[in-house]
Amino acid sequence: MRFNDIQEHFENYVLKKTLKEISWYEIKEKTIINNIEEEITITKSLINSTKLSFDFDEINKTIKTSDTVYFKDEKVIFVEFKSGGIKKIDFRLKATESIISFYNYIYNKGFTENMCFPNSIFQIYFVYNTNSSPAAKVTFSAVERELTSEYKHLFSKLKVIDNDRFQRIFRI
Incomplete structure (x- = not known):
């Protein structure tokens, strides 16, 4: 594979957005406005950074791909940001369909x-969000162990990590 040529193509032709934009999510909160309880939507981000990254969702909007992709040390690294729960099937779809889309x-x-x-x-x-529940973290660890074993021929590394660790690993 012509790794450097593919990386250069992405640099020249694939849309980049800030990590803050790529990792955004919405939460619903209840508030009282004029003595009436209303539900409002608040937008937050897992990564509060203006560092640019490829918007991998733009590559194929019809299937479940990862949010962004990095090229490092002759590796193609897919990254999916999740603020809440994620079903096991969605882990599987994001992993396999990211490779297919790429x-x-x-x-x-x-x-x-x-x-x-x-x-x-x-x-x-x-x-995932550092503030996720302990139960969610246990589930994430179990899914990581299972998929690492099952997908060992597709990925040299499959990790489920919190947003703080992601920022340290990718120097954000």
Whole structure:
């Protein structure tokens, strides 16, 4: 795979947004306005940074892909931000459909080399809110163990980490 050419293509042609925009989520809160209880929507972000990153959702809006993608040390690193719970099937869909979307995109852009599996170039990180419940953290750990074993031929690394650790690892 022509890793540097693909990275350069992304730099030149794929939309970038701030990590704050890419990792946003909505929460509903109840408030009292003029003595009437109303529900309002508040937008927050898991990563409060103006650092730019590829908007991988723009590559294919019809299937469940990761939010962004990084290129580092000849690895393609998919990152999915989750503020609340995530079903096990969504972990699976985000992981597999990110690879499918990536491959289809680069193939359609003229990068026609075949990829072989087991594949050591792909990694995926699921990033959750540090403030998630203890029960959610236990669930995330269990899913990480299971999928790491099941997807060992698709990903050289599959990690479920909190947003603070993500910022340390990716130097945000």
